[in-house]
Amino acid sequence: MFEILGKTNIDFMGKWRIAFAFSGVMVLLGIIALVQIARGAANMGIDFAGGTAVQLKFEKPIHIDEARRALESNGLAHAELQEFSQENKLLVRIKAATTIEEKTAEQVMAVFRKEFPDNKFVVESSTEIGPTIGQKLQSDALIAILISFAGIVLYIAARFELRFGVAAALATFHDVLAVLGAFYILDKEITLLVVTALLTLAGYSLTDTVVVFDRIRENLRMRRREPEGTIMNTAINQVLSRTIVTSLTVVIVLIPLVLGGGEVLHDFSLALLWGVIFGTYSSVFVATPLITLWPGGPSRLLKRG
C-alpha cells in the first residue's frame, strides 16, 4: 500500500486554542469584508454594483498607463484597467454612477479608436448592467445563501444531532468568511462568479466535515466508555488520510484551472482552491472542537446503539 500518511496519533483536539485564534482572525476579516459589502465600500463586481466592463483585444501590445491617460483625457477618469499582457488584452471597468443610456461601452471604444489609430482591436466582450439589476442579484444571492445554510443545518441535525448541525454550519461559515476575508484583503473583486464559488465551497467543505462527523458518530456508538475528546481525536486520526486525499484530488483539479482556465474562471477557481484548503482545515480543527464546546447533557447518540 502506498500511503501519504501511515497510522497517525496526533492530538488535534488539544490544539483547539491555537486553531481558534487563527480562525478568529480569518473570520474577523471575513466579517469586516461583509460589513464593507453591506456599506457598499467593498470592491464589488459590476454585476452587483452596476456599471460597464469592456474587454478589448489589441493587435499590438498596449501600455496600461497610456491607456489610462487616454481614457482620463477623454473624461472617463474612473476607469479601472486590467491587462492580460501576453495576449494584448485589456479589460476596462467603469462602475455604477453611469447609466446605460450614456453608452459608456461605446465611449470607451471610441476613445481607443481615436487615441490609438494604428493599434486595431476587437471587442471580446462588453457588459453593461443597470443598478437595479445589481440590487436584484444581491438579494437573490443572499436568499440563495440563507436557504442553502438552513437546508444544511436541518439535514445534518436530522442525520446526526443538533450540535453537529450547528458545528458544521459554523465551520462552513468560517470557511466562507475566511475566503471572503482573503479576497477582501487582496482587494479582489467580488463578482457573481465569486459568490457562486463561495456557495460551492460551502457545499464542498461540508462534504469534508461530514466525513469526519460520520466517523465520530460511528465511534461514539462503539466505544461508549471513553471520554468524548479521546473518541473524537481517534476518529480524526482514522479519517485523516481520506480527508487529505479527497481534498488533494480536488486541489489537483483546481490548479490547472487557476493557472490556465482563462481570465473569466481565474478568480472563481482561486476562491474554490482556498475554500478546499480552508475546508479541510476547518473540518479537523474547527468543526470537531465546536461539537465538544456545545453546552448540554450527555449525547443522545451515546445512549443509543
Next chain:
Amino acid sequence: MKKVGGRLLALTAVIVASVVFFLPSYPPLYNELPRWLRAVLPDKGITLGLDLQGGIHLVLEVEEDRAVEIAVDRAVVAVQDLLLEKKIPAESVKRAGSSQIAISFQNPDLRSQVQKLLDDFPTYVEVETSGTANSVGWTMREAEIKRIKDSAINQALETIRNRIDQFGVAEPLIQRQGQKQIVVQLPGIKDPKMAKDLIKQTALLEFKMLDEEAQMKVELPGRILKGKDREDALLKQVESKVPEGDQILFERVTQKDGMQEYLIPYLVKKRVMLAGDVLSDARVSIGQFNEPYVSVTFDAKGAREFDRITGDNVKKRMAIVLDNTIYSAPVIQERITGGRAQITGTFSMEEANNLAIVLRAGALPAPLKIIQDLTVGPSLGRDSIEKGVRATLIAGILVVLFMAIYYRLSGVIADFALILNLVCLIGALAALNATLTLPGIAGIILTIGMGVDSNVLIFERIREELRQGKTVRLAVDSGYDKALLTIVDSHVTTLITGFALFLFGTGPIKGFAVTLCLGIAINLFTALVGTKVIFDVINQRRKVEQLSI
C-alpha cells in the same frame, strides 16, 4: 454477493444512452451519419451558452409611464379637435403630469360646456380643481392606466419578436421577465450594435406639417453642428418665440465628404397628420443616384387620409418624422392618391434595410431602456472553450495518474468510474438540452475532482478492513457498506447548495448549478454501482488473495 449480470447490463445501457444523446452536440460526426440513423437519434444536444459562442443578452425595460403619456397626448389632440368642432374658444389644452389633461379658458361661462365634453372620453374622470373658475382638469382612470401599461409590454414583446424574426437570428430567446422587463438573447450575432439599434428603435413614424408662417419670426439658424449640447442651447434660445402647438425638430445631414454632420432645425406643428400605424408595407428601393431609400405603402384608411391631407396642403411642406427626427421635409407638389410615400435620407443599405424592418414590424408603444447588456464577441468564446477543454484534460490526466499511483489497480478502477462519470454527465446534459456555459465547464471539472472522492472514501475503508485481517471479498463488501452512509450524507449536503444555486441563480450560475447537481447524482451512481460491479467481477472469477489497493 449479488449477481453482476444485471448491473453490467445497466451500466452498458447508461453508457450507450449517453453517447446517443451526446452525438447531436458534435456536428462534424453527427452529420456524417447515415440519414436513417439520424432519424432515430435525438436531433438536439448541448447548446453553447452566449459566453461560449458569442452573442448578446439584453434586459430591456419598457418605459410604461411614457406609454401612458403618449396615450394622454393623443387624447389632448382629440380634445383640441372637439373644441374646434364645437366652436368652444378654449385657451389651451395641455397634458399635466403623466396622466392628466388640463383645459383652460378665458370665460368662466364656458365651464359647463367643457365639462360636457367628458362624455366623449369615457376613460377619463374629472378632478376637483380647487377654486379656479376658468380651468378644468381630467385624469385617466386607474384601470385604463393599468391596461395601457400591460398592453405596452405585450405589444413591445410582440414587436421585438417580429423585428428579430425578420432580421434573421438562429434560436433567439425573447421573453417577458417580471412586470415590465423583456429579456432578449441573440446567440452568434455578428454585429451587436446593429442588432441593438434594431431592437431599441421606437420607430414611431409621423407625418407633420411645417409651420412656415411662424418660421420667420422664430429666426432659426440655417444649420448647426451636430451635438446634444448645441441642440439644447438652440432650443433654449428660441424657446420663448415658439408658438403654442409648435415644436422644433431637427433633420440630420452629412456633408458630401461624410466627415461633418449638421442639424437643420425646423419649426413643425405638433399635430400628427398621419402616423406609422396605417402602413401596410415598407420596402427598400434604390434611387437614381444609387442611394437606398425606403418606400412605404399605406393601408386603405391611410391612403384615403394621405390623399386628403396632401390635397388640402398643396405647395406646403410636410415633414416625415421618425422618432422625433426629420428624415425629409418635401414640398407637396400635388395631391398624392396612390397611397405611397418615400422616406429618403442619408443611410447605408443596411440602415435602410433595418428601417424597413422596424417600419413593417410596427412601432414600439413606448421607448425601451436597456438595463442590462452583455455582449460577448465570438473570439472570446472560442478562447474560453479552448482553455476550458485544455484545463479539463490536464486536470483529468493528473487525477487519473494520481489515483493509479496511489491505489494501483483499484485506482485504475476508480479512473474508469471517473471516465464513466464524465461520459454520463455530458450525456445527461445533452439529454436535457442543457446550455453549456463557462461556469458549466468549471462545474464539469469540479465533478472530476469530486468524482473520485467517493472512491477514495470506499478505498480507504477497504484498506482499513484489510488491515483488520479480513478477506478481500469481505473487506470489499463491508468497505462499500460502511462508506455508503458517509457518501450519501456528503453528497446530499452538496446537493442542497447546488439546489439553492439553481433556484436563485441566473444565466451562467444556473448552468453551473445544473452541472453540479447532475454531477453529484451521477457520481453516486458510478461510485456505488460502477466500481462495485468491477470488484465483484474480479472476485467472482477467482478467489483473490491479495487486492491491489
